[in-house]
Amino acid sequence: MARGVRDRMVQSAIALLAKRGYQATSFSEVLAESAAPRGSIYHHFPEGKDQLIAAAIEVSGARAVALLDGLDGLGATEIVDGFMAMWRAVLQLSTFSAGCSVLAVTVSADSPGLLEQAADIFRRWQARLAELLVGSGMPAADAASFATLLIAASEGAVVLARAEQSFAPFDAVHARLRDGVAGHGPNH
Amino acid sequence: MARGVRDRMVQSAIALLAKRGYQATSFSEVLAESAAPRGSIYHHFPEGKDQLIAAAIEVSGARAVALLDGLDGLGATEIVDGFMAMWRAVLQLSTFSAGCSVLAVTVSADSPGLLEQAADIFRRWQARLAELLVGSGMPAADAASFATLLIAASEGAVVLARAEQSFAPFDAVHARLRDGVAGHGPNH
Numbered sequence: 001m002a003r004g005v006r007d008r009m010v011q012s013a014i015a016l017l018a019k020r021g022y023q024a025t026s027f028s029e030v031l032a033e034s035a036a037p038r039g040s041i042y043h044h045f046p047e048g049k050d051q052l053i054a055a056a057i058e059v060s061g062a063r064a065v066a067l068l069d070g071l072d073g074l075g076a077t078e079i080v081d082g083f084m085a086m087w088r089a090v091l092q093l094s095t096f097s098a099g100c101s102v103l104a105v106t107v108s109a110d111s112p113g114l115l116e117q118a119a120d121i122f123r124r125w126q127a128r129l130a131e132l133l134v135g136s137g138m139p140a141a142d143a144a145s146f147a148t149l150l151i152a153a154s155e156g157a158v159v160l161a162r163a164e165q166s167f168a169p170f171d172a173v174h175a176r177l178r179d180g181v182a183g184h185g186p187n188h
Numbered sequence: 189m190a191r192g193v194r195d196r197m198v199q200s201a202i203a204l205l206a207k208r209g210y211q212a213t214s215f216s217e218v219l220a221e222s223a224a225p226r227g228s229i230y231h232h233f234p235e236g237k238d239q240l241i242a243a244a245i246e247v248s249g250a251r252a253v254a255l256l257d258g259l260d261g262l263g264a265t266e267i268v269d270g271f272m273a274m275w276r277a278v279l280q281l282s283t284f285s286a287g288c289s290v291l292a293v294t295v296s297a298d299s300p301g302l303l304e305q306a307a308d309i310f311r312r313w314q315a316r317l318a319e320l321l322v323g324s325g326m327p328a329a330d331a332a333s334f335a336t337l338l339i340a341a342s343e344g345a346v347v348l349a350r351a352e353q354s355f356a357p358f359d360a361v362h363a364r365l366r367d368g369v370a371g372h373g374p375n376h
Contacts, residue, residue, distance in 0.1 A: 021296030023211030099295055103344075106351045107287055108209035108296055119351035126357075148360040149341060152348055156340030163294045163307035169314075169336050176337040180368065 006044040008034035013056035017101035019094070021108035025053065050111055057114075060101045061121035068128045076136040076181035083129065083150060084174045087158050088167070096165045099158045125151055138181070146180065153177055194232040196222035201244035205289035207282070209296035213241065238299055245302075248289045249309035256316045264324040264369035271317065271338060272362045275346050276355070284353045287346045313339055326369070334368065341365055 012033035016025040027041050027049055045051040064086065071082040090098055106118045126147045133143035153173050160169035200221035204213040215229050215237055233239040252274065259270040278286055294306045314335045321331035341361050348357035 020298060021209050021211060023209065024296065024298075102351075103347050104295055106347050107292055108212065110208060110212075115351060115353070119353070122348055122351055122357075145360045145364050148348070148357050149364040152344030152357065152361045153337060153341040155344035155347055156342070157344075159291050159294050159343055160310055160336070160340055163290075163303055163310050165303070165307070169310075169340065172333045172336040173340045176333050176368070180364070 005034070005036045005040050009036050009040060009044065009052060010055050010059055013052050014060050014101050015098065017053070017056055017104045018060075018090070018098035021104045022053065022110075022114075023108060025049075025056075027052070050109075050114060053105060053109065053114060054117055057102050057105055057117060057121060061124065064125055065128055068125070068132060071132055072135065074132070074136065076133055076138055077178055079129070079132050079136060080150065080174070080177050080181055084154060084157075084170075084177070087154050088170065091158060091161050091167070091170065096162050099162055100155055103155050103159075122151060133181075149180070150177060193222070193224045193228050197224050197228060197232060197240060198243050198247055201240050202248050202289050203286065205241070205244055205248075205292045206278070206286035209292045210241065210298075210302075211296060213237075213244075215240070238297075238302060241293060241297065241302060242305055245290050245293055245305060245309060249312065252313055253316055256313070256320060259320055260323065262320070262324065264321055264326055265366055267317070267320050267324060268338065268362070268365050268369055272342060272345075272358075272365070275342050276358065279346060279349050279355070279358065284350050287350055288343055291343050291347075310339060321369075337368070338365060 009030050012030045013025055016029055016033065030036070030052065031038060031041070045055075067086050068083070071079050074082065087100075090100075102118050102121050105114050109115065109118075126144075129147035129150060130140070130143045133146060134140055138146065153176075157170045157173035160173075161167055197218050200218045201213055204217055204221065218224070218240065219226060219228070233243075255274050256271070259267050262270065275288075278288075290306050290309050293302050297303065297306075314332075317335035317338060318328075318331045321335060322328050326334065341364075345358045345361035348361075349355055
């Protein structure tokens, strides 16, 4: 049960970060969203708010890596599609009100520790994506820079879609990214 | 003089948005940063904080359009370079502590009006970039989607660079975007 409360708080923090950013993700909002008792703060996050934020982006980052693991063995186009499908689901399920919690922390937190953690998560995504692309037959140097482009462009596309409240800019970016890997077919 | 105070407040709001997002851009922070008297709030922004935020992203958005106007007549590669140079300067001058105020409002404000305004600014950038790319000899449909990719990828690249505190991911994205327009030379 204690574990359940901590998980609910982390999930609420992820959702609040994805929707409104770091400052809006206060302990009081998290308690209200997760229906956790006030004592849970000191029990589960004795170091304070940034400990909760760190746990939230860690879970969020690991979830994306788990999704990427599921794309192993696919062709480059399918890898692009799979990564974009993850972001599309975030936009769709939230009716364009949520985006990336790691981006949110990067642009609104004021903590060197959280910034380093965000960088580390982006690096893990980039490394895993590059590895998958190499697996699809793409040369290593090409895969490394395309993985970085894929992360940057998808993050930006989510922001444009949230502003527009529409998939139009997101779909335009997705199509260009697909074009960028045309010719790299599945390796089996 | 009164005009000077309003301008200083708008500049401070742009800087605060670019560094910490919507919630952190409070009237009290803006007054402290701009050394404006408290009465300036009610004098210049009688409708409240969102009126200041709207003025800030409008100025910021128009500044980018003015920069784009300066790229008129150039080739597609130079247009990419010019747009990326603007973001590079933001990162460099702030030592990786600032990014895009329009992105910040999109991901951390909770106001349909501000979201519409952010979308409108992104649309103006996209339209102007597409127009410039067509002027460089790119077919219209290609220019429209590449302009959207350029905005999304540069926004994401700025976020990755802030997280990494390094130009490495930004430069990787820039190189891929340049590759994406290879073959579209200057038209005069």
